[in-house]
Amino acid sequence: MKLKDDRKYALIFRAALKLVAKKGLSGITMGDISKEAGIATGTLYVYFSGKDELINALFAACRERSVAVSFKGYNPQQPFKPAFKNVWLNILKYRLQHFEEVIFLEQCYHSPYITAETREKAQQLAAPFYALIARGQAEQLLKNIDSAMLITFIIGAMNELVKQIHYSGIALTRSKINTSFELCWDALKA
Template identity: 75%
Template sequence: MKLKDDKKSVEICRAVLSLVAKKGLSGITMSDISREAGIATGTLYVYYKSKDELINALFAACRENSVQVSFKGYNPQLPYKPGFKNIWLNIFRYRLQNFEEAVFLEQCYHSPYITADTREKAQQLAAPFYALIERGQAEQLIKKVEPGLLLTFMMGAMNELVRQTHYSGITLNSTKINITFDLCWDALKA
């Protein structure tokens, strides 16, 4: 029995993220992944029994990482809007700096590859985001609309700006980032 090497695991994950950004989730095969990772296809199957297993494991890891980054520096004792902006900026920067991972996560959200169990875990990881929206609603700062809809709006606008920035090669300055946040805030506030 072959032992698993952490370096190979990292290379496999990098390969998946790179390939998904180029070809899309459904456009990649285990053979593509092994080739991109620089390992034999048989070796890839030592690490993951199937593409589905690999995609689910990577999605769960990426989702957990993104939530941790999102709430970095957040203090629920502080006023709502600065805390909300801190989280918004964390998410925005994370998606800009980890574009391939952001593309992967977005494709997974709408993918038949993700199992019900993995979706449930992702939903549990989203609890802090829902709590944030509900806090804003309780303080009468955020519209009394279903929290999932508000999050969908916020993330959709952010994802589009990240894609435009990535594909156009334009560097965002702090003024444009702050204007974008203000537009988002104005749309969500009560």
């Protein structure tokens, strides 16, 4: 008896991400995805009930992975600024290394594929970031303003930074990274 192959999910996701990065969300077809993944088109429907479900599942997976990686190595005992920088760097590195996911998530956000439910769940994943900001404010290191606004600033600037680095093709030196972080930190610090 043949069992459902868990590696196929990864295979399909990788294929879809690659294609979206290349041709945009509006340019991918189920046929393209299956071909890229090296499986038959019909097989896609063994793993996902349709294109919508595939894209929603991939969206959720990308969001989760992205969050999961952010707090790697985070240690609450560590002083705030280095701990925060660690998270900031995790995010930056992840986004640069998985630029396809960044594009995919952005393209999805205003697409008809993502359901309200999926969107809702994605929102909830932000909780740890709010907690981190709250800690910085409690320690009087961060500006005492609406934490949503602070997060907005961090994420927005980071997004654009990642895109700029990706498209400019300019190598990202340690000093550039530090400059960028200080730019961000100057904005947030009390």
